[in-house]
Amino acid sequence: MLLHIGKLRFFDANMIPSRIFLVSAFRVLEEGGLRGLLDLLRREVQSHEASILVLDGLVSVEETAGSPREYKKFIHELQAQAALAACTIFLLTGTPSPPIAVEHTMVDGVMQLQSELYGRRAERHLEVYKMRGTGYLRGQHSFRITDEGLVVYPRTEALLRLPSTHPTPNGPPIETGLAKLDRMAGGGFPRNSTALLTGPPGIGKTTLGLHFLSRCDEDCPGLHFGFYETPQAVAAKANALGMPLSGLVEREHVEILWQPATEGILDEACHRLLDAVRRRRVRRLFIDGLEGFERLTTDRERLGHIFAAITNELSALGVTTVYTSEADLIGSVSGLPISQLPLQGVSCIAEIILVMRYVELRAQLHRVLAVLKVRDSLIDPAFHRFTMTSTGITIDEDASGAEQILADAAHQHNFSNLGVLRTSRAGQN
Ligand SMILES: Nc1ncnc2c1ncn2[C@@H]1O[C@H](COP(=O)(O)OP(=O)(O)O)[C@@H](O)[C@H]1O
Ligand SMILES: [Mg+2]
Incomplete structure (x- = not known):
């Protein structure tokens, strides 16, 4: 046992035998039966003034017992001894079948x-x-x-059944990092709210998140929690787009955490996220790739509950959150109306929804962006064209550019449908 346990970091060999005593009870049990074992345990607990007793291999006791009654009596007497000596006992055993075994009804915890x-x-x-x-x-x-x-x-949803603190007062809206987006959203994002940003790959979701984090400072720490890019890749992207992220990371105003979604435990990722938020009293949180959480579990039912619980907790902690979700590339390119939002459960929880889309027009892909909803705010719901430049995202001041592109794309779309119609008619004739 010492050989195996010695590799664990918490193991301290100095504790043996000054604070921890190992006693082999096998022979006593063989020769003296349950009575002999009880006597041995009492003597050992008394002489060492033990406060914790771990009895490993309760199953041997059960096998040695002459009858279920004798086994019950053993546990009963052991409990009486423990109470007298103010000692907590852990009884270790294999999973009994049937699962509710005799000792379960007698002990204080299972x-x-x-x-x-x-x-x-x-x-x-x-x-x-x-x-x-x-x-x-x-x-x-x-x-x-x-x-x-x-x-x-x-379990995250059980642990956060109720937020751990009283809600933080809301105050004025928070700047998104893009002045035009603030105006579209009715003056910025409501404080302590959750924004869902959805769009196809490469459209600019991560970049928008970097704009959001660029507004962090000492009083308003930020966290980038991503499933896709390593901290180095995120920093390189920010540098290429002329955003001051590296400086903010150096001054510890922003932390970049990478959570690979390859092999992990859903609740571990949630705990890591919440720990990082609490540890630095994060105010601006960017979660890149909600699908990452999805990939960590086969139980999709849980996700809605977990997101709801985390959203409430973050809001109570005074965090404004932006999270991204990957949308269908094809549906968005075709110029059709906004298709179904991903992760239905999450879209209901989000208080703000932003949609980014490609519009395909004459062999060119254009980017457009719209604010679908903002809690308690009057928004400008029009699509606006935006471009990726060396300073990140630049949004058109007025909606006419997007209007023109979308109208032309719709026209082109109808025209090509008409073409399909004609061909099929021709086929019938
Ligand atoms: N390091 C970079 N250098 C220059 N342009 C970049 C860089 N990273 C991203 N971009 C541009 O920004 C666009 C959006 O990227 P990104 O925000 O990562 O999209 P998303 O997160 O939606 O997949 C890319 O398609 C590319 O045109
Ligand atoms: Mg991205």
Whole structure:
């Protein structure tokens, strides 16, 4: 046991045998039965004044017991000893079948550890079945075994059932980093709100997020939480677009966290995000790629609940959040009306929705942007044309450019449909 545990970082060899005592009880159990084991445990707990006793291998006790009654009696007496000595006892055993075993009804708490397969990926879970006198979180919680030992990630939606603090007062709207976008959104984003930014790849979502973070300073720290780009790639993009992000990162006004969505635990990502927000009292949060969360779970049902819980928590913490979601490239290019928004559950939660689209016109792709909704604000709902320049996103002052492109694209679209119609008629004839 020492050989294996010695590799874990929390292990301190100096604790043995000054603070931790290892006793092998196998022979005593073989020779003296349950009575002998009880005596041994009492003596050891007393002589060391132990406050915690871990009995590993309860199953051997059960096997040695002559009858279920004798086994019950053993647990009962052990509990009585523990109460007298003010010692907490952990009884470790394999998963009994049937799952509600005799000891479950007698002890104060029951916890089960399990490993479950999702496709080929395995995830560990911890579930508390019973814990007398506490309001424990029910359901399965993910955990990992790392060099640090056991790390548990309580179910996010259960942990944040209610926000952890009182809501922060709203105050005036917050600047988005693009003056024109502020005007389109009715004066900026409402403070402590959540904005969903959706659009196809390469349209400028990450860039808009970088504009948003460029407004960070000492009093208004920011966090870039992304699933796609490494911190180096994000910094390089900001540099190429002439945004002062590197300086802000150096002065610790902005932190860039990368959360690869390859192999991970959904709740771990949520905890990492919330930890980073709380640690630096983040005010501006940019989450790049909501799909990243989706890829970390097979249980899509949970996502809506988790996003709702996180959104409430962030709002209470005084964070204004912008998150991006990848939209369908084809649907957007065809010039058809805005197709279904991705991640339905999330669009209902978002208080602000921004749509970025390509418009295809005579072999050219144009970019347009519109604000669909902003909580409690009068917005300018028109599409505006924008371009990517060496200083990032530049939005047209008036909507006429977008109007013209969209009208021409619609015309071109109808015209080509007409063409299809004619050909099919010709085919019928
Ligand atoms: N490092 C860069 N240098 C120059 N232009 C860039 C750079 N990164 C992105 N761009 C331009 O900005 C556009 C939008 O990029 P990005 O904001 O990453 O889009 P999205 O996040 O929507 O996929 C790209 O299509 C490209 O034209
Ligand atoms: Mg991007």
